[in-house]
Amino acid sequence: MSFFRNVAINRVNLHYAVQTFAEAAGGIFFLAYMLQAGVSAAITLVAMAAIVGLRFVVRGAVLPLARRIGMRRTLIAGTLLEALAFPMLAQVQGVNGWFIALCLLSPLGSALYWTSYHAYFAALGDAEARGGQIAFREAMAAVIGILAPLAGGWALVTWGPTPMFACVGLLQALAALPLIGGPEVPIKDEAPSGLRAAPLGVWLMMTDGLFAAGYHYVWQIALFLTLKQSFEAFAGAMALAALVGAGCGLVLGRYIDLGHGRRALIVAYGVGAGVVVLRALSLDTPWLAVIANASGALVVSLMIPALMTPVYNAAKASPCPLRFHIATEGGWDIGSGVGCLTAAAFVASGQGLAAPILLALAGAAIAFAILWRAYGRPA
Numbered sequence: 001m002s003f004f005r006n007v008a009i010n011r012v013n014l015h016y017a018v019q020t021f022a023e024a025a026g027g028i029f030f031l032a033y034m035l036q037a038g039v040s041a042a043i044t045l046v047a048m049a050a051i052v053g054l055r056f057v058v059r060g061a062v063l064p065l066a067r068r069i070g071m072r073r074t075l076i077a078g079t080l081l082e083a084l085a086f087p088m089l090a091q092v093q094g095v096n097g098w099f100i101a102l103c104l105l106s107p108l109g110s111a112l113y114w115t116s117y118h119a120y121f122a123a124l125g126d127a128e129a130r131g132g133q134i135a136f137r138e139a140m141a142a143v144i145g146i147l148a149p150l151a152g153g154w155a156l157v158t159w160g161p162t163p164m165f166a167c168v169g170l171l172q173a174l175a176a177l178p179l180i181g182g183p184e185v186p187i188k189d190e191a192p193s194g195l196r197a198a199p200l201g202v203w204l205m206m207t208d209g210l211f212a213a214g215y216h217y218v219w220q221i222a223l224f225l226t227l228k229q230s231f232e233a234f235a236g237a238m239a240l241a242a243l244v245g246a247g248c249g250l251v252l253g254r255y256i257d258l259g260h261g262r263r264a265l266i267v268a269y270g271v272g273a274g275v276v277v278l279r280a281l282s283l284d285t286p287w288l289a290v291i292a293n294a295s296g297a298l299v300v301s302l303m304i305p306a307l308m309t310p311v312y313n314a315a316k317a318s319p320c321p322l323r324f325h326i327a328t329e330g331g332w333d334i335g336s337g338v339g340c341l342t343a344a345a346f347v348a349s350g351q352g353l354a355a356p357i358l359l360a361l362a363g364a365a366i367a368f369a370i371l372w373r374a375y376g377r378p379a
Contacts, residue, residue: 006126006133008183009121011179012120012124013140015079015177015179016117016137016175017140017141018174018177019082020140020144021148022169022171023148024141024152025151025152026089026152026164026169028152028220028235029153029156029231029235031048031217031221031224032231032234033156034047034089035224036231037094038093038094039092039094041225041347042348043095043344045218045343046341048217048336049341051106052107052332052340053107055107055111055329057107058111059115059329059330062074062111063326066116066187066322071116071120071123072120072179072183074116075116075120078111078113078114078115078116079113079172080109080173081105081109082113083169083170084169085105085106085169086166087166087169088102090164114329115322115329118328119315119324119325122315123185123315123316123321124185125312125316127316130313131309134305134308134309135304138300139301142297142300142301147239148239149234150236153231153232153234153235155167156235185322198323198327200310200314201315201328202328203331203366203370204370204371205311206331206332207363207364207366207367209333210335210359210362210363210366211360211363211364211367212336213335213356214276214339214356214361215276215296215357217336217339218353218359219296219357222279222289222354222357223293226283238293262376265306268302269303269367271299272360273364273365274295275295275299278291278292278295279296279357280354280357283353310371342359
């Protein structure tokens with residue numbers, strides 16, 4: 001497969017594999033653990049909105065830092081800061097000092113990590129094999145996601161939160177090792193017209209953020225509550241989802257590289273809309289919620305290659321991929337923050353969680369329209 005020939009991307013994918021294990025073993029319990037620790041669903045969603053809002057504010061610091069120490073070292077710094085959040089999460093008991101500290105630290109680590117990661121991946125990847133490279137990354141993440149939630153759920157119940165999240169934080173820190181010795185991506189001091197191509201990415205990531213608010217954040221809260229706040233059942237549902245999703249996106253990614261982007265869109269976003277509706281209908285039936293969660297793995301495997309192929313290619317073609325992704329990640333923060341606040345308002349008013357989940361349909365519809373036009377243009 002042509003996407004294995006890029007040694008630099010293989011190194012980045014090794015980093016991503018370790019990071020994904022940490023995220024799947026500990027990160028998936030972020031919202032569930034807050035609920036278990038006494039934070040209400042509405043406050044949890046407001047906290048997520050605050051985190052992405054602060055991330056939007058601090059993202060401007062990424063460029064001067066990366067110009068000073070380099071994009072690769074900025075990615076390493078973000079990886080290590082993300083690791084600190086896990087042991088802090090274990091200390092949350094209601095809206096206490098640790099809860100506030102976590103909400104203040106998380107945006108900094110997340111802004112450094114995801115902005116530099118996307119820019120680094122975009123700069124080192126190959127436009128002609130982009131769909132396959134993204135699809136392989138997501139398939140790898142799906143395979144890891146089969147074992148990691150089970151391991152994390154078992155450790156959380158058996159060891160307790162403090163040692164479990166400490167181990168996850170250590171694993172997250174170890175994800176920095178494959179990046180040591182990797183290629184550096186130069187950052188220009190000035191990039192005239194550097195954001196000319198950014199509006200496409202900004203709008204797409206904004207719609208993805210809105211989609212994620214309902215599809216991921218609200219759904220994780222709803223699933224945990226539907227499964228009677230059982231960490232074991234929650235972990236098992238996540239592992240089953242990863243099993244279903246592993247490998248599904250590989251075919252679609254190569255299909256995009258062969259020039260069939262619009263057909264891939266119909267499949268990816270058609271499945272996505274159906275799963276959103278299924279999730280909204282399943283909240284009172286645990287077995288149906290588990291099926292809806294497992295079906296969701298197909299959505300991630302199918303939608304991410306379709307969504308991110310034009311975004312990464314536009315970033316690579318831009319004068320400065322880092323500046324490009326500072327703008328696009330800011331768009332994601334806006335979409336996700338608006339979605340989380342809207343969902344919190346629904347929950348606080350007693351409307352339940354089904355309506356906020358359906359907010360994801362709005363994000364998916366707008367993204368589909370933008371991508372349909374983008375894939376219709378000549379390469």
